[in-house]
Amino acid sequence: MNNIQIFKIELNNYRQFQGVEEIPLETSPDKHINVIEGQNGSGKSNILNAITLCFYDEEPHIDENDDRGLGADPIANLKELESVDVGDSVRGHIEITLGKDEPQYVFTRKFRTAKVGEDEYNSVTEDLQLRQRFGADWQNVENPNTRLREILPTRVHQYFLFDGEQLDKFFEEGYTQRVKDAVLDVSHIQLLERGIDHLNSVQSDLEKEASDVEGKPQELHKEYEDAKDELDELKEDEKELEENIEEANEQIEGIDKELADSTNPDVREKQQRRRYLNERLEDREEELQNAREDAAISLSRAGPAAYNQDALEYTIEQFRDREESGQEPPDIPEWWLDQLLDDGECICGTDIDSEEEKREHLEHFKEKITEAASNSVNGRRKVQRTLDRGDDLVSEAKERKRRVEDIKDDIDEINEELREISAELESKTIPDDVDVSDLEKQRKRIDGRIKDMREDLGQLRGKIEQQIEVVEERKDDWQREVEREKKHETILRKISFVETARDKVESIEKEILEQVRTETENSLQTFFNDLIWKEEPYDIELTDDYEVHVYGPSGEKNLGSLSAGERQVLALSFMSALAQISGFSAPILIDTPLGRISSKPKKRIAQNVPNYLEDTQVTFLMTDEEYTDEVRAFLKNKVANEYHLDYSDEVTEVPSA
Amino acid sequence: MKDSEVHSLILDKTDEIEEDEYRSFIREILKHERTKLDQERPKYTDKYHQLVEDYANNESLEEYTDE
Numbered sequence: 001m002n003n004i005q006i007f008k009i010e011l012n013n014y015r016q017f018q019g020v021e022e023i024p025l026e027t028s029p030d031k032h033i034n035v036i037e038g039q040n041g042s043g044k045s046n047i048l049n050a051i052t053l054c055f056y057d058e059e060p061h062i063d064e065n066d067d068r069g070l071g072a073d074p075i076a077n078l079k080e081l082e083s084v085d086v087g088d089s090v091r092g093h094i095e096i097t098l099g100k101d102e103p104q105y106v107f108t109r110k111f112r113t114a115k116v117g118e119d120e121y122n123s124v125t126e127d128l129q130l131r132q133r134f135g136a137d138w139q140n141v142e143n144p145n146t147r148l149r150e151i152l153p154t155r156v157h158q159y160f161l162f163d164g165e166q167l168d169k170f171f172e173e174g175y176t177q178r179v180k181d182a183v184l185d186v187s188h189i190q191l192l193e194r195g196i197d198h199l200n201s202v203q204s205d206l207e208k209e210a211s212d213v214e215g216k217p218q219e220l221h222k223e224y225e226d227a228k229d230e231l232d233e234l235k236e237d238e239k240e241l242e243e244n245i246e247e248a249n250e251q252i253e254g255i256d257k258e259l260a261d262s263t264n265p266d267v268r269e270k271q272q273r274r275r276y277l278n279e280r281l282e283d284r285e286e287e288l289q290n291a292r293e294d295a296a297i298s299l300s301r302a303g304p305a306a307y308n309q310d311a312l313e314y315t316i317e318q319f320r321d322r323e324e325s326g327q328e329p330p331d332i333p334e335w336w337l338d339q340l341l342d343d344g345e346c347i348c349g350t351d352i353d354s355e356e357e358k359r360e361h362l363e364h365f366k367e368k369i370t371e372a373a374s375n376s377v378n379g380r381r382k383v384q385r386t387l388d389r390g391d392d393l394v395s396e397a398k399e400r401k402r403r404v405e406d407i408k409d410d411i412d413e414i415n416e417e418l419r420e421i422s423a424e425l426e427s428k429t430i431p432d433d434v435d436v437s438d439l440e441k442q443r444k445r446i447d448g449r450i451k452d453m454r455e456d457l458g459q460l461r462g463k464i465e466q467q468i469e470v471v472e473e474r475k476d477d478w479q480r481e482v483e484r485e486k487k488h489e490t491i492l493r494k495i496s497f498v499e500t501a502r503d504k505v506e507s508i509e510k511e512i513l514e515q516v517r518t519e520t521e522n523s524l525q526t527f528f529n530d531l532i533w534k535e536e537p538y539d540i541e542l543t544d545d546y547e548v549h550v551y552g553p554s555g556e557k558n559l560g561s562l563s564a565g566e567r568q569v570l571a572l573s574f575m576s577a578l579a580q581i582s583g584f585s586a587p588i589l590i591d592t593p594l595g596r597i598s599s600k601p602k603k604r605i606a607q608n609v610p611n612y613l614e615d616t617q618v619t620f621l622m623t624d625e626e627y628t629d630e631v632r633a634f635l636k637n638k639v640a641n642e643y644h645l646d647y648s649d650e651v652t653e654v655p656s657a
Numbered sequence: 658m659k660d661s662e663v664h665s666l667i668l669d670k671t672d673e674i675e676e677d678e679y680r681s682f683i684r685e686i687l688k689h690e691r692t693k694l695d696q697e698r699p700k701y702t703d704k705y706h707q708l709v710e711d712y713a714n715n716e717s718l719e720e721y722t723d724e
Contacts, residue, residue, distance in 0.1 A: 497713035
């Protein structure tokens with residue numbers, strides 16, 4: 001066999017089956033059919049239930065002829081349970097051997113039914129177990145459900161293990177939803193649909209994330225560039241101003257040279273004096289700059305102590321008052337507390353060796369006293385030191401401030417003398433010499449212009465400093481935005497990827513649905529024509545809306561007008577088509593396959609059954625009414641194993657027929 | 658991914674995708690969904706975002722091995 005088959009079912013104390021009953025079911029390509037025949041209530045349906053209980057821990061195939069109903073019965077055999085006392089249990093198991101050409105897997109599920117009262121039971125099942133053959137060895141497998149899922153998953157087992165009598169209802173009203181659900185079941189469409197749903201959710205997440213980090217780097221880059229341009233313009237102005245100052249200085253140097261070459265000794269002397277004063281002025285201005293910086297530093301250091309002087313003095317005063325009143329430092333010496341602890345007796349007479357809580361209290365008190373004494377002494381010392389040091393710092397700051405004032409006075413004196421020299425030179429009229437007065441006027445004008453330009457230059461440099469900061473800030477803003485934009489672009493790429501992947505999954509889903517529908521339609525038609533007893537072939541259509549249309553020689557036949565037998569064959573064919581399309585190579589077990597079919601068509605179906613599902617092991621669970629002599633004769637050449645369920649006194653045995 | 662865990666039709670269609678990253682990504686998704694099929698509302702967010710991170714940036718394609 002190319003497909004998986006059941007080699008053997010072993011039932012131990014399961015429902016009607018007392019003790020161990022083995023049902024060998026091995027088939028061959030020539031003989032691929034098994035028949036298990038038994039009267040109603042003999043346990044046919046429970047063989048189907050035994051398989052689903054073993055594999056999936058469920059028993060869905062209720063025997064309608066069992067008056068008590070399946071739910072009322074315990075899982076373990078009633079005869080066995082009658083023989084045990086209340087409080088005792090009966091154990092059992094179901095074991096199914098599977099394989100292709102030879103046994104390869106043995107699935108086992110054990111169960112136990114406890115007798116909790118007369119006619120009152122409590123059943124529990126254990127986990128599925130699996131032994132698998134590896135070469136000549138059989139080994140336990142850790143995850144039997146995983147292996148079972150590969151052979152016949154829970155989701156599709158209903159198309160392999162089913163009750164024929166229930167099939168009659170399959171094509172009743174509302175059947176299109178059942179057909180659709182079945183087609184979706186066998187084609188794993190749910191995997192794709194979940195994938196699509198989850199991709200949509202992920203896309204929404206990413207879109208939200210993208211809107212959170214969407215940047216405007218171009219806008220900020222323009223602002224950054226504008227700030228740089230403005231800085232460049234300011235620097236250009238600075239350069240131009242510096243050049244103008246340099247040019248003006250050169251003009252003054254030229255005038256100074258002419259004055260220095262004057263024939264008049266007084267003019268030459270004044271010019272020489274002015275040169276000296278200008279050099280000195282330059283030095284003093286540099287000294288003034290340094291002195292101002294030193295004074296600023298001193299002031300910042302002296303500030304805290306100076307501003308908090310009152311508070312510090314108040315604190316010292318408080319320390320003094322507390323010392324005078326004996327509050328500080330604590331006057332309980334540490335050595336004295338140590339002695340109490342060593343002696344094991346408190347001053348109040350408490351035995352602190354025997355009373356642990358009191359000892360701990362005393363030890364804690366000692367720690368607090370030590371800490372308080374330390375804080376009192378150190379605290380006062382620190383406050384006093386801060387005050388003393390504050391006085392020194394304030395003195396230093398005052399000294400440095402005085403030095404600034406001295407230098408400024410000196411500079412004022414120099415400037416005054418320079419103004420006097422200038423005024424004197426301006427008033428001089430010397431024949432046969434350079435025009436001293438005019439030169440000095442020019443010099444004075446140029447010097448004034450230089451002063452103005454220097455002032456402008458100072459302001460301009462201030463603006464440049466500020467603009468450099470603006471440029472840096474805008475550059476940081478822009479770079480942060482670039483990073484956001486990069487992140488945004490990455491998210492956009494992910495969104496695009498998810499969208500494309502989802503489109504591809506949707507496309508796969510669409511193609512598969514169409515392919516599965518077409519294959520189901522073809523298989524349905526093939527199986528129906530294999531089984532039906534009509535001479536002319538029927539056409540069967542499965543529409544996009546999962547409606548089934550049957551066309552006979554005389555045109556379309558309404559499903560409602562089909563006979564019970566025709567409807568059952570249609571459903572049987574549909575189940576078989578789904579089993580084939582599911583892609584799982586599992587055996588098929590059908591309970592009561594011909595139950596609803598009257599005798600004439602039954603005979604004809606039986607005639608066609610040997611050709612049905614030729615490469616698959618098919619086991620029929622039939623009543624004696626179904627498995628008539630005629631049916632037996634038609635199946636004879638294809639039947640590998642045939643059993644008759646021997647039911648009496650509520651116990652079933654399975655001897656070979 | 659064992660063929661029997663996902664319908665062969667889906668695997669065949671997935672294998673027809675030409676772009677490596679999409680083919681690998683979708684197979685990973687199917688594998689993940691297959692393991693969660695028995696759950697009513699399976700967790701997926703972390704797994705999907707990680708897969709998108711890996712495949713949309715085309716980083717882990719070399720690591721991908723078809724099981």
